[in-house]
Structure formats: structure tokens, C-alpha cells
Amino acid sequence: MTSTSAPTAAAPASAIEIRGIRKRYGALEALRGVSFDIRRGEFFALLGPNGAGKSTLISIISGLVHASEGSVSVLGHDTVRDYRAARRRLGVVPQELVFDPFFKVRDMLRIQAGYYGCGKEVWPWIDEMLERLDLSAKANVSMRALSGGMKRRVLIAQALVHKPPVVILDEPTAGVDVELRRTTWAFMSDLHRQGTTVVLTTHYLEEAQELCSRIAILDRGSVAVIEPTQHLLARHPYRFLRIKLVDGAQLPEGLMPLVTGEVNGALELKLETSRNPIGGVFDALRTAGIGIEDVHTREPDLEDIFIELTGHPVGAVAAGAPK
Amino acid sequence: MSPDQLGFVTLLKKEVMRFWSVLGQTVIAPVITALLYLLVFAQAMKGRAPVYPGVGYGEFLVPGLVMMTVIQNAFANTSSSLTQSKMMGNLVFLQMAPLGPLEWFGAYIIAALFRCMLVACAMLLVTVPFVHLPIHAPLALLVMFVLSAGSLAALGLIAGIVAEKFDHIAAFTNFFITPLSFLSGVFYSVHALPPLWFKASHFNPFFYMIDGFRYGFFGHADVPILYSVLWSFGFFALASAVCMWMLVTGYKLKR
Numbered sequence: 354m355t356s357t358s359a360p361t362a363a364a365p366a367s368a369i370e371i372r373g374i375r376k377r378y379g380a381l382e383a384l385r386g387v388s389f390d391i392r393r394g395e396f397f398a399l400l401g402p403n404g405a406g407k408s409t410l411i412s413i414i415s416g417l418v419h420a421s422e423g424s425v426s427v428l429g430h431d432t433v434r435d436y437r438a439a440r441r442r443l444g445v446v447p448q449e450l451v452f453d454p455f456f457k458v459r460d461m462l463r464i465q466a467g468y469y470g471c472g473k474e475v476w477p478w479i480d481e482m483l484e485r486l487d488l489s490a491k492a493n494v495s496m497r498a499l500s501g502g503m504k505r506r507v508l509i510a511q512a513l514v515h516k517p518p519v520v521i522l523d524e525p526t527a528g529v530d531v532e533l534r535r536t537t538w539a540f541m542s543d544l545h546r547q548g549t550t551v552v553l554t555t556h557y558l559e560e561a562q563e564l565c566s567r568i569a570i571l572d573r574g575s576v577a578v579i580e581p582t583q584h585l586l587a588r589h590p591y592r593f594l595r596i597k598l599v600d601g602a603q604l605p606e607g608l609m610p611l612v613t614g615e616v617n618g619a620l621e622l623k624l625e626t627s628r629n630p631i632g633g634v635f636d637a638l639r640t641a642g643i644g645i646e647d648v649h650t651r652e653p654d655l656e657d658i659f660i661e662l663t664g665h666p667v668g669a670v671a672a673g674a675p676k
Numbered sequence: 677m678s679p680d681q682l683g684f685v686t687l688l689k690k691e692v693m694r695f696w697s698v699l700g701q702t703v704i705a706p707v708i709t710a711l712l713y714l715l716v717f718a719q720a721m722k723g724r725a726p727v728y729p730g731v732g733y734g735e736f737l738v739p740g741l742v743m744m745t746v747i748q749n750a751f752a753n754t755s756s757s758l759t760q761s762k763m764m765g766n767l768v769f770l771q772m773a774p775l776g777p778l779e780w781f782g783a784y785i786i787a788a789l790f791r792c793m794l795v796a797c798a799m800l801l802v803t804v805p806f807v808h809l810p811i812h813a814p815l816a817l818l819v820m821f822v823l824s825a826g827s828l829a830a831l832g833l834i835a836g837i838v839a840e841k842f843d844h845i846a847a848f849t850n851f852f853i854t855p856l857s858f859l860s861g862v863f864y865s866v867h868a869l870p871p872l873w874f875k876a877s878h879f880n881p882f883f884y885m886i887d888g889f890r891y892g893f894f895g896h897a898d899v900p901i902l903y904s905v906l907w908s909f910g911f912f913a914l915a916s917a918v919c920m921w922m923l924v925t926g927y928k929l930k931r
Contacts, residue, residue: 378931415772418931437680437774445772451765455694467686468773470679511769 365429368393368519368550369414374423376409376574383409385574386423393428393518396542396551398561398582400655401571402663407554408448410571411523415445427519441469444517446508448524448554452496458507459483459492462514469515482510485540487533502533509537513544520544521552526560538564558655562586568655572663582655589653589661594622594631599644605637619647684779687770691787694757702791706749707798710741714803717863727865728896734807736890740862742799743824743889746792747857747882748849750828751835753788755845758836771930777923781833781916788829789822796821809893816901817892823908824885828853830915837922837929856882866898881911 369391376384384406391397401407412418414425416432416439425432430439453461462479466472483489486506491499499507509525522541526534534557542564545551555561561568562582569579578585597619598604604612604620611622611629624631631650638645677685695702718734727736761767770780800809811817835848860882866874877883878899888904891897897904922928 412931416930417768417771419926437776440772440774441679443772447765447768449765451768453761453766453769454764455697456690460693464686464690465769465773467689468683468770468775470682470774472677472682 365426366390366392367426368395368428369552370426370429371410371414372424374410374413374425375421376406376413376418377421383574384413384420387571387574387576388423389569389576389579391519391550391552392567393550394545394548395567396545396565397553398565398568399552399554399571400558400561400568400659401554401577405571405663406574407571408523411445411521411554414521415443416440441515442518444512444515444520446512446520446522446525448527450501450504450508450528452499452504452507454495454497457493457495458488458499461496461507462510465511466514471515475514475516478516479510479514482513485536486510487536502529505529506533506537509540518548519550519552523554524556525553526555526557534560558659562655570659570662577662585658586653586655589658590626591623591653591657592626592631593651593653593657594624594634595619595649595651596622596634596645597647598638599646602643605641605643608634608637619649679774680776680779683773683775684783687775687779687783688786691753691757691783692790695753695787695791702749702753703794703798706745706795707802710745710799711802713741714738714806718806728894731894731896732807735809735894736865737863738800738803738807738809739890739893740860740886742796743820743886744857744860744862744882745799746796746821746825747828747885748853749795750788750792750825751832751849751853753791754784754829754832755836755839755848756832757784757787758833759839759842759845762836762839763842767929777920780923781830781920784833785826785829788832789825792821792825792829811893812895813892813901815892816888816905819905820885820888820892820908823905823912824889827881827885827908827912827915830912830919833919834915834922837919837927856880860886861898862886881907884908 367390371390372388374384374387375382387406387410399407399410409418413420414427414432416436427439428442430442432439456464459479462482463476466475466479480489480492483492486509488503488506488510491503496504496507505525505528509522512520512522520541526537529537538560541551553561553565565582567579567581568585570577580588593613595616601618608622611624611634612620613623614621622634624634635645714734714737717737721733724733726732758767761770803809835845839845839848859877860880861877866877866883869877884899884904884907887897887899888901888908891901891904
């Protein structure tokens with residue numbers, strides 16, 4: 354694919370510019386003055402617990418929902434005043450598995466391209482996408498006859514059919530098997546390398562950690578944090594020690610406050626890097642005469658940081674979220 | 677063709693392909709239903725005095741049946757398409773596309789007109805062995821067809837936008853479209869009605885659509901053709917204005 358996102362002298366630096374977005378549903382404020390930029394060419398993750406406002410924000414960007422206040426622009430085009438130009442530059446993969454039951458896969462993609470003013474010139478691109486997303490064999494099959502995973506891939510193809518320089522994927526791999534997730538990400542990574550800006554929401558945080566250079570975490574309608582992925586991971590001043598004691602011995606009293614859980618008979622301790630060196634734990638065990646059967650350490654991942662910032666595991670519902 | 681024009685043509689094509697893919701339901705079934713009405717009523721009313729001079733009951737009935745079927749199908753086409761898209765969730769593809777309200781309106785209405793044209797032509801064709809229909813004023817036929825089908829297609833869009841489930845469309849059809857189309861003089865001349873019902877018929881917009889359409893064939897009608905054209909135009913303008921307001925503001929389409 355030849356991306357249309359190649360920077361030019363007059364091109365705006367931001368792929369998406371979000372300014373003071375508020376969204377109220379009666380008394381409930383789903384978004385509380387959200388402002389941030391997504392830069393051109395970024396692979397950006399938008400994370401948050403369920404009900405944090407991610408889908409509302411994406412719906413506002415894509416024109417499905419009116420914002421109560423604020424503005425959004427895509428590559429410098431306001432999504433309300435200049436909606437045609439903004440939408441031509443944006444592709445959105447919706448979260449819900451939606452499809453038109455009247456059409457076959459290839460026909461549906463050609464129709465979708467037509468909505469964006471693209472004619473026969475994109476038909477080879479449609480066939481290329483079908484190939485890349487492993488859908489060629491289903492090109493002339495009715496949408497109704499596809500499995501959930503295939504419908505999900507058609508949704509991705511529909512979002513890309515007009516070769517948008519900015520793509521938003523709202524949980525594109527939810528309910529999709531591992532192989533398909535890999536195929537999807539290989540395809541999206543290729544597009545990103547060619548200059549496409551990719552915005553991703555996902556519940557699989559390892560995907561965000563692996564793919565995205567910058568992450569924003571929304572919580573209860575506000576931006577809790579927005580940082581490069583590596584900074585976010587580095588600012589978490591903890592590491593985790595998983596330790597299995599000989600004969601199921603009890604941990605010394607002084608170490609008990611550090612325990613965060615138990616996994617397969619091993620205790621997990623959360624150690625602050627500056628205050629709780631691992632050597633100190635071993636010293637305490639040795640002094641108490643407790644033998645160690647197995648030991649394992651791990652660095653914090655995005656999931657830990659997510660819980661630290663929001664107080665919820667991924668997939669939990671944020672307090673005050675619409676039910 | 678500009679990108680905006682191509683978007684409009686694509687939506688129009690998609691709407692035509694949608695009803696074309698279920699032609700049995702969308703065109704053939706209404707033709708068969710109308711033919712049954714013709715056979716039953718023409719037989720039952722055989723031997724009655726002509727409604728207009730030189731116009732037998734069978735001839736009188738056919739234009740009314742055609743227009744009643746057009747009215748019902750124009751409404752059904754837009755309302756069912758939009759409601760299905762809303763219920764299935766695939767309306768988002770259109771909502772996220774760079775299509776303006778006028779393109780939405782034009783594509784849905786023209787696709788409905790096309791379906792109605794097919795239905796009307798098929799009906800007139802299958803009734804050829806039973807009745808002989810003269811064509812007195814082709815322009816009146818065309819104007820009444822476009823205004824009537826356009827009005828009901830716009831009304832169908834409004835219903836599709838407002839409806840939150842298929843029951844709402846069924847209620848609109850059963851309690852509004854069907855009674856008004858049956859009580860609009862399809863099967864009788866309103867001059868045969870008691871005074872109260874005669875007056876009431878003049879407030880039914882479908883009466884003017886059917887009466888004006890009938891004028892196009894026979895040159896006779898219950899009210900002057902100008903009344904029928906003006907009433908139908910007024911109804912079309914009102915339904916279109918409400919529909920466009922809904923599309924421009926995103927009423928019930930955007931949260």
C-alpha cells in the first residue's frame with residue numbers, strides 16, 4: 354500500500370488533535386475535558402478500564418457521537434466543520450462485530466470504498482487486503498456465512514479500504530485466536546512502517562506494550578497518563594519476586610506486608626527497588642532458617658502499571674461508568 | 677465523477693442491490709397481492725354502474741391498486757433498510773463515511789422510487805389481460821408517481837430514524853400507512869361515501885395521491901388534478917423537510 358500520510362511541508366504534525374472534549378449523558382459525565390495529540394506516524398495505544406470513556410472518545414473522533422464540548426481534528430480537518438475531509442483520512446475498526454447480511458465480502462468492500470469516493474483504482478488493493486488477511490477464499494461468500502474471526506478481519510479491511518493515513522482499531526483482536534491476532538498485527542505493523550498512524554485500544558496489554566510507542570490511559574473520563582511506553586514502564590519503581598519455600602514454610606512476619614498474592618503455591622512479593630533489595634529478602638529467610646525451593650523475578654509490565662494508575666485490572670468496570 | 681458524487685452513486689447502488697437481492701419479497705410478492713385484490717374485487721363488484729362515464733370497475737380499481745402498492749412499498753423500502761441497518765449495527769459504516777445528509781436522502785429516496793417503478797410497471801403489465809387502461813395525461817402520471825412515492829419514501833426514512841426496533845415500524849405500518857391507504861378511495865369513489873366520511877377523506881393525503889394518479893389514466897377524478905398535485909407536493913415537502921432536519925442534526929442517529 355502506498356500510504357497517503359507522507360509528511361509534507363504544510364502538513365500538520367498531529368494525526369489527531371483532541372481539545373477539551375467533554376461528553377455528558379444526562380448527569381453522567383463520560384468524558385471530562387480530554388485533550389491530547391496523536392502524532393503522525395505513531396503506533397499509539399488508548400487504554401482504560403471498561404467505562405473509562407475510550408469508546409465514547411473514538412465515537413466522537415469518527416463522527417458517531419456529538420461531543421458536548423470541545424473539538425477534534427484529523428490531520429488538521431475538524432471532524433464537525435470539515436467532516437468530509439476528516440473522514441476521508443480516517444479508518445475505524447468498530448468494536449462490535451457488525452456486518453451487512455445482504456452482501457458478499459468483496460462486494461461489501463467495494464461498496465465501502467465507493468462511500469469514500471474510491472472506484473476501481475482500489476480494487477487491486479482490496480484483493481491484496483483479502484490475501485493479507487487470509488480472506489481470499491471467502492471473497493465471494495455472503496457476510497452471513499463467515500465465522501466471528503473472519504467477520505472481524507473483514508471489519509479491518511473495511512476500515513482500510515480507502516487507504517486512510519490514520520487508522521483507529523477499537524479492540525480489533527477481541528475474541529480472535531492467537532494465529533489471527535498475529536496475522537492482524539503483522540499487517541498493521543507493515544502499514545505503520547509505511548507511514549500510517551495507528552491508534553489501538555485493546556484488553557491485551559502485551560499487544561500495546563509490544564506494538565505501541567506511546568500510551569494514554571483513560572480513567573473515569575480523564576487522561577490518567579500519557580507517556581512513551583518505555584517511560585511508563587520505567588517509572589514503575591517495583592519488581593516482583595516469586596518465591597516457593599521448602600515444605601510450605603511460613604514467611605517471616607516482617608516480609609508479610611510485601612506479599613501481593615500466591616501463584617501455584619509460590620508467594621509473590623512486590624519489592625520497591627530503592628527500599629526492598631532482593632538480597633534483604635534472602636537475608637531475612639536465611640536468618641529465620643527457611644529454605645528456598647524455587648525463586649523467580651519479573652519486571653513490572655503494563656498490566657501492573659495499569660492497576661497502579663487506575664486501581665482496576667484490565668476489563669474491570671470503572672467506578673461511575675454507565676451500566 | 678467527484679468523490680462526493682461517487683459516494684452518492686455507491687449508496688444508491690447499494691440500496692438498489694439490497695432490494696434486488698430479495699426481489700421475491702420486494703417486487704414479486706406485492707404484485708401478486710395486488711393481483712389478488714383485483715381478481716376478488718373486480719369479480720365481487722361485477723355488473724355495478726361505471727364509477728366514471730365509460731370506466732368499468734376493473735379499470736377504475738387498477739390505478740388505485742397500483743398507487744396503494746407504490747405507497748406501501750416506498751414506505752417499506754426506506755424504513756426497513758434503515759431499521760435493519762440500525763438493528764444489525766452496520767449503519768456505522770455509513771455514519772463514518774464522508775457522506776452528507778443530502779446524499780443519504782437522495783440515495784434512499786431514489787432507490788425507493790426505482791423499486792416502486794418496478795412494482796408499478798409489473799402490476800400494470802400483469803393486469804393487461806384483465807383491463808384496458810387508457811393514458812390520458814402521462815405527465816400527471818409521472819408527477820403523481822414521483823411525489824407520492826417520494827413522500828412515502830421520506831416518511832419511511834423518518835420512521836426508520838425514529839424506530840428503535842422492528843415493532844415500531846410494524847406499528848407505523850399497521851396503524852398509519854395501511855388504514856390511510858385503504859381509506860383513500862382505492863376501492864371506491866369518495867362521492868359514494870356518507871357526508872362525514874366524504875369530508876374526512878379530503879384530509880387524507882393518500883386520497884390525493886391515488887385520485888391524481890387515476891386522473892392521469894382517465895382524465896376524470898374526484899377532485900381537480902391541481903389539488904392532488906399541490907397536496908402531494910405539500911406532503912412531499914413536509915416529509916422531506918422533517919427528514920432532512922433529522923439527518924442534518926443526527927436526531928436519533930448520533931448520540
